Amino acid sequence: MEEAVSLILRGCSLARQLEFNVLNLGSNNINVPQPHLMARSCDEILGVFSAAKERLSSHEQWPPFTAVQREVGLEEWLRSTCSQAMELAQMQTRSPAPSSAVVAVPVPAAVEDSGKLIAMGFSTSSSSSSTKARRRKDDTEKRTVRVAAPRIGNTELPPDDGFTWRKYGQKEILGSRFPRGYFRCTHQKLYHCPAKKHVQRLDDDPYTFEVTYRSDHTCHMSATAPSAPPPPPPAIAGGQHISQFRPPSTGWLSVEVVGSASASVSGGPATVRYGKDVAEQFPVVDLADVMFNSGTGSSNSMESIFAADVADDHHHKWKKDDKKN
DNA sequence: GGTATTTGACCGAC
DNA sequence: GTCGGTCAAATACC
Numbered sequence: 001m002e003e004a005v006s007l008i009l010r011g012c013s014l015a016r017q018l019e020f021n022v023l024n025l026g027s028n029n030i031n032v033p034q035p036h037l038m039a040r041s042c043d044e045i046l047g048v049f050s051a052a053k054e055r056l057s058s059h060e061q062w063p064p065f066t067a068v069q070r071e072v073g074l075e076e077w078l079r080s081t082c083s084q085a086m087e088l089a090q091m092q093t094r095s096p097a098p099s100s101a102v103v104a105v106p107v108p109a110a111v112e113d114s115g116k117l118i119a120m121g122f123s124t125s126s127s128s129s130s131t132k133a134r135r136r137k138d139d140t141e142k143r144t145v146r147v148a149a150p151r152i153g154n155t156e157l158p159p160d161d162g163f164t165w166r167k168y169g170q171k172e173i174l175g176s177r178f179p180r181g182y183f184r185c186t187h188q189k190l191y192h193c194p195a196k197k198h199v200q201r202l203d204d205d206p207y208t209f210e211v212t213y214r215s216d217h218t219c220h221m222s223a224t225a226p227s228a229p230p231p232p233p234p235a236i237a238g239g240q241h242i243s244q245f246r247p248p249s250t251g252w253l254s255v256e257v258v259g260s261a262s263a264s265v266s267g268g269p270a271t272v273r274y275g276k277d278v279a280e281q282f283p284v285v286d287l288a289d290v291m292f293n294s295g296t297g298s299s300n301s302m303e304s305i306f307a308a309d310v311a312d313d314h315h316h317k318w319k320k321d322d323k324k325n
Numbered sequence: 326g327g328t329a330t331t332t333g334a335c336c337g338a339c
Numbered sequence: 340g341t342c343g344g345t346c347a348a349a350t351a352c353c
Binding site for chain 1 (some may be wrong): 328329330331332
């Protein structure tokens with residue numbers, strides 16, 4: 001199973017790389033390979049996924065799954081699950097989703113329990129399944145989104161979400177290898193915008209950032225506020241939060257909303273949702289991506305936060321002098 | 326000089 | 340007492 005997962009992750013990584021190259025085809029970037037090389041890359045991706053498929057198919061038993069799931073087959077089940085999620089996302093895009101429109105996608109226990117798979121998109125929340133919830137003074141809603149760090153170029157940068165943020169703190173978090181960065185809206189003072197977020201690398205996948213948003217932006221509502229095109233506020237339904245904003249054109253694939261703090265406490269059913277825009281733009285890659293939550297690179301400017309070499313001495317990279325490099 | 330980041334200290338929830 | 344979140348002075352950058 002681990003081998004299959006590893007292959008799938010490899011496939012996702014290759015797909016992301018390919019996507020990045022495709023997006024940059026029109027640019028003058030000399031690092032973008034020629035189309036025939038990209039075609040070869042496609043073959044490689046197919047090969048990797050085929051190998052993963054073989055391993056999945058050859059797996060005799062899937063104890064965590066129900067009889068129905070075993071009968072249908074894991075592969076088919078995953079496919080239908082993702083289709084379901086994508087259909088749902090399309091429904092939500094057509095009409096602003098009332099909470100009743102949300103359909104929970106069932107998650108097999110073993111998948112849910114697997115940290116690796118949780119990091120890949122099957123989780124309601126990763127924040128506190130094992131730790132008890134700490135109720136905060138400002139009991140504002142939280143939305144946790146996982147975004148992929150670039151794997152080429154500056155891998156330290158979480159994707160730009162269309163807003164400008166000012167960092168106001170950083171803290172070592174118990175049990176986490178990487179410190180958490182605290183950000184608030186740049187226009188907090190000027191427009192009293194309450195939006196905040198904190199950003200943290202996942203322990204088990206340093207190429208993924210977990211971004212937790214708290215409060216919505218109000219700055220873009222101000223007639224005088226400088227505004228990047230504001231993403232629509234995430235829909236909220238049944239304790240789950242849906243991120244619907246469109247990823248920037250720099251091309252990150254995965255926007256996974258893993259749920260609210262309350263959802264993580266209650267341990268409710270996991271829900272996989274998926275933005276229509278993303279699905280339409282990158283249907284194949286994103287099918288894999290929504291399953292395994294990885295993303296593509298992008299460039300923005302949080303260089304000072306995350307180190308390129310995350311494997312080892314990440315602590316050094318978090319030091320102040322990073323910024324000067 | 327204005328703005329952003331860093332970082333130790335502080336506060337409040339647990 | 341511990342820990343996550345925030346503050347604010349110091350520092351860096353443009």
